[in-house]
Structure formats: structure tokens, C-alpha cells
Amino acid sequence: MILLPENLFINLIDIDLQQQIAKVNSMDKDTETALLLLLNRHTTDDWTLEKFDDRNILFYQGWNYIPLDKEL
Numbered sequence: 001m002i003l004l005p006e007n008l009f010i011n012l013i014d015i016d017l018q019q020q021i022a023k024v025n026s027m028d029k030d031t032e033t034a035l036l037l038l039l040n041r042h043t044t045d046d047w048t049l050e051k052f053d054d055r056n057i058l059f060y061q062g063w064n065y066i067p068l069d070k071e072l
Contacts, residue, residue: 009070017072022055024067031065 027035034047035058048059058065066072 018052018057018064020069020072021064021066022025022052022057024069024072026068027058028068031067034058 006021012037035049035056036046037044038047038049038058046061050057050059
């Protein structure tokens with residue numbers, strides 16, 4: 001049982017890992033579609049886009065999307 005409300009928690013990610021995620025260029029088809037929608041200023045309920053080191057980082061329902069990359 002969690003006694004604290006969710007807004008008191010923060011999500012952290014290792015900066016080195018985030019840089020690796022930002023550098024990956026391969027994505028699955030659904031993710032590419034979501035990225036194109038967001039880049040063309042359309043909105044979605046599930047996907048959001050943030051900038052990291054001048055690269056686009058995708059989030060799905062608040063969770064960092066990990067691209068298709070065996071190293072990650």
C-alpha cells in the first residue's frame with residue numbers, strides 16, 4: 001500500500017541513459033506516426049514530446065519511450 005499521493009514522487013532518469021535514448025534514430029511504426037503527429041503540432045492523449053540535447057524525446061502516458069535498440 002502506498003500512503004503518499006503520486007504527485008509527491010518524481011521520475012528521474014540517468015542523464016547518460018537519456019543521452020543514449022536521444023541519439024537513437026530507429027523507432028517502431030506506431031512511434032514514428034506519433035512523433036510525426038507531434039512535430040506537426042497535432043495533439044494526442046497518450047504521447048508527449050520533450051527536447052533533450054536538441055533532440056526529441058517521446059513519452060507515452062508519462063513514461064519515457066525507449067526506442068528499438070539492442071544496446072538500450
